[in-house]
Amino acid sequence: MQGNDGLQSFLAGGFERAGIEADETELAVMAVAESIYRPRIQALLEADLDDVAPEPDIDLSQPPRP
Amino acid sequence: MSLLDRPLREQAAAIAVGDADPGELLDATLERFEDRNPALNAIVATFPDESRRMLAEAPDGPLRGVPVAIKDEWPLPWRAERLGAAELLSPTHPGESAPYRALRDAGAVIVGVANMHEYGAGSTGHISAYGPAHNPWDTERCPGGSSSGSGAAVAGRLVAGAVGADGIGSIRYPAAYCGITGLKPTFGRSAMEGHHLPDTTTIVSGPLCADAADCRLLAGVLFGEQLSAGEANGLRIGVVPGAPWDDCQPEVNSACRAALDALGEATSATVRDVVIDDLEHSLIASILIGQTEELPAMSPAKLNALGEDVSIIARALMKYRLLVPAAAVARAGRVRNLVRRSLAEAFEHVDVIAWPTVPAVSPPLDNTTVELPSGTHSADSANARFGGLANLAGIPAISVPVGLGEGGMPVGLQLQAAWGRDELLLDSAEALERATDRRHVDAFPALAAA
Numbered sequence: 001m002q003g004n005d006g007l008q009s010f011l012a013g014g015f016e017r018a019g020i021e022a023d024e025t026e027l028a029v030m031a032v033a034e035s036i037y038r039p040r041i042q043a044l045l046e047a048d049l050d051d052v053a054p055e056p057d058i059d060l061s062q063p064p065r066p
Numbered sequence: 067m068s069l070l071d072r073p074l075r076e077q078a079a080a081i082a083v084g085d086a087d088p089g090e091l092l093d094a095t096l097e098r099f100e101d102r103n104p105a106l107n108a109i110v111a112t113f114p115d116e117s118r119r120m121l122a123e124a125p126d127g128p129l130r131g132v133p134v135a136i137k138d139e140w141p142l143p144w145r146a147e148r149l150g151a152a153e154l155l156s157p158t159h160p161g162e163s164a165p166y167r168a169l170r171d172a173g174a175v176i177v178g179v180a181n182m183h184e185y186g187a188g189s190t191g192h193i194s195a196y197g198p199a200h201n202p203w204d205t206e207r208c209p210g211g212s213s214s215g216s217g218a219a220v221a222g223r224l225v226a227g228a229v230g231a232d233g234i235g236s237i238r239y240p241a242a243y244c245g246i247t248g249l250k251p252t253f254g255r256s257a258m259e260g261h262h263l264p265d266t267t268t269i270v271s272g273p274l275c276a277d278a279a280d281c282r283l284l285a286g287v288l289f290g291e292q293l294s295a296g297e298a299n300g301l302r303i304g305v306v307p308g309a310p311w312d313d314c315q316p317e318v319n320s321a322c323r324a325a326l327d328a329l330g331e332a333t334s335a336t337v338r339d340v341v342i343d344d345l346e347h348s349l350i351a352s353i354l355i356g357q358t359e360e361l362p363a364m365s366p367a368k369l370n371a372l373g374e375d376v377s378i379i380a381r382a383l384m385k386y387r388l389l390v391p392a393a394a395v396a397r398a399g400r401v402r403n404l405v406r407r408s409l410a411e412a413f414e415h416v417d418v419i420a421w422p423t424v425p426a427v428s429p430p431l432d433n434t435t436v437e438l439p440s441g442t443h444s445a446d447s448a449n450a451r452f453g454g455l456a457n458l459a460g461i462p463a464i465s466v467p468v469g470l471g472e473g474g475m476p477v478g479l480q481l482q483a484a485w486g487r488d489e490l491l492l493d494s495a496e497a498l499e500r501a502t503d504r505r506h507v508d509a510f511p512a513l514a515a516a
Contacts, residue, residue: 014389019366022385029382036447040350041394047347049400060267060460061254063410063485064403 007031070094071514074132074226074280081131088121088131088175095133095177098224105205105513108218109135109178110196116144120175129287130173135180135219135228140165140271141260142176149262150182150212152195152375155363155384156262163260165229165271165288172287180228181215184380187357188212189239189424189449192431193377200431201244202511203475207428208445210240216274217244223514226275227284231261233269234356235423235453238465241274242423242478245467245509247495248274249281252485253460256288268356268457277507278466278495285488298493301333304340304416310452313440314425321469321477322422325498332501333494340416343408344401345455349447351398351405352454357387358395364388406459413484418494423465423478424449456482464491466498467506476506 008027011034015022022030055064069077069086080086096114103109117133124130140163141147147158169176181199183191191214192198199214201207202222209218213230217240220228230237232250241248249272256271263269273284279295286293303326305311311319330337342348364384372381412419425448426436434445456463462485465478479498483491499507 011386011389015385018388019370020385020388021370022382025378026382026385029379030386033383033386036444037350037353040347041354041391044347044350044354044394044397044401045391047344047397047401049397049404052400052404054400055403055406058267058403059254061252061485062460063413064406 007034068094070098071223072226073277074275075283077132077226078129091131092117092121092133092175092177095225099178102222102224102513106200106202106218106222106224107197108181108199108215108222108224110138110181110215111145111179112177113144117175117177120170124173124175125171127171127173128283129169132174133177133225134169134174135178135216135225136165136169136176137180137213137216137228137230138182139186139231139261142166145179147262148195149186150184150194150196151380153372155360155368158262161260164257168257168287168290169229174287177225180213180219183211183214184377186212186231186233186236187380187383189235189446190429190434191240192434193379195375198431201428202513203245204473205513207430207475208243208434210243210428212236213240213274217241217246217248220244220246220274220276221511221514223510227280228274229271229284229288230274231269231271232457233266234352234450234457237272237274238423238453238463238478238480239449241465243428243476245476245506245511246274247277247281247467247507248272248465249285249488249491250456250463251285251289251488252462255488256285257290263359266359268352268359277499278492282492293489293492295496296489296493298333298490298497301329301335301418301494302416303330303335303337304412304419305337306342306345306419306421307339310421313438314422315427315438315472317471318422318425318427318477321471322479325468325479325502326420328501329494329498333497338416340412340419342405342412344404347401348405348455348458349451351401352458353450354390354395354398355402356457358390361387402458405455409459409461417490418481418483420479420481422452423480424452427471427473427475427477452480461485462488462491464495466495468502469506
């Protein structure tokens with residue numbers, strides 16, 4: 001994982017391209033969030049979900065259709 | 067004991083048979099707000115004229131004349147919701163939300179708007195444009211969130227019932243922190259129209275009350291149907307081995323284990339281990355799905371316009387959401403599919419799945435981290451591991467008070483059931499109350515006993 005300086009540069013660059021203003025304090029808060037959630041997001045991105053069939057027209061009030 | 071301290075159902079019954087004057091009850095409620103709310107900051111808006119108008123026009127419903135509070139998440143005809151925030155990404159307007167209509171048609175009197183964690187984006191309630199709500203058990207501690215004011219108002223006996231909303235545990239966390247009962251209904255079963263996220267797939271309205279019988283009454287109003295009571299005999303209880311039980315404060319684990327034993331004995335239950343596929347990814351999946359449902363309202367211009375009256379955490383995290391990889395959100399949907407199938411299979415063998423509502427008791431308002439066997443965590447990330455599954459899958463879940471932990475703060479046990487089995491959760495919660503001689507649901511914090 002990148003150090004905080006590298007991460008904040010990355011975030012700042014991304015926001016600049018998106019036209020979003022983010023000051024140093026906001027970037028520091030995001031770095032904390034990144035340290036908590038990025039490992040989990042990365043694990044999700046690497047998880048083997050190829051065999052999981054989607055639920056078309058999912059109805060969350062009901063169990064999944066067989 | 068004042069009628070204000072009696073359950074919702076007893077207030078309704080006393081009014082119905084003429085033993086109580088609802089006008090006097092309304093006045094007494096407003097007086098209690100003046101007395102107790104400064105210490106709790108649970109109620110952030112009152113409107114005595116509108117409340118008296120509701121009472122004057124109240125139909126002969128199941129809550130006729132009974133005072134209730136509603137979270138700052140729905141519009142009322144005289145007040146737009148503010149989501150506990152100083153600025154909103156999209157304008158809100160006064161109106162007749164479905165929870166308002168349900169309460170009005172049941173004859174209830176809305177006496178106040180309850181505080182909430184800013185934008186609903188936290189499990190602690192320590193951040194709000196109105197200032198934090200405080201836990202009646204210890205006003206230096208968090209009441210839980212995001213339905214912070216609803217939890218604190220009921221635990222402090224400002225009202226006997228409040229309507230909250232649950233997106234990733236937001237009814238169950240304050241119920242656990244404040245020692246009351248909170249039901250997260252099956253997705254789609256409770257009144258939601260008028261919510262600022264009309265196409266949410268995670269958020270539901272639901273009741274916070276002292277006990278399960280009151281939750282049954284208030285949930286029935288929100289569902290638009292009477293919820294029958296039954297016996298939870300022969301309950302098949304599922305326990306997920308591992309983190310949901312092991313990575314808790316010891317007092318939380320022991321209180322929940324003792325409650326489960328009592329429930330098992332009282333209902334002649336069987337207890338078995340169950341495995342839920344991909345549980346380890348359900349936390350991030352529920353967060354990704356829940357936190358990206360607001361993205362349609364976000365634009366660079368709106369985010370850039372947020373001022374310093376919005377908390378730095380909210381400003382930063384709303385912007386951070388725009389950098390979440392789209393692939394992760396798509397994969398979160400697959401985790402949802404997998405978890406739902408796994409839960410459906412599990413519920414063929416068990417009636418309820420039990421684990422602590424939150425792994426640690428309420429933290430201090432000025433330090434919202436919790437110490438667990440696995441280390442120090444923010445309360446939000448620790449709590450979401452326990453609450454997000456029900457929102458991800460759409461199943462109902464209930465938090466029931468089962469004892470006191472560190473610092474004399476309440477502990478909650480969470481029971482989750484299959485889609486549509488909300489009544490079974492209420493039956494199970496009532497069985498647990500009986501098995502523990504109601505000592506946890508009838509316990510008052512010192513502030514409310516004064």
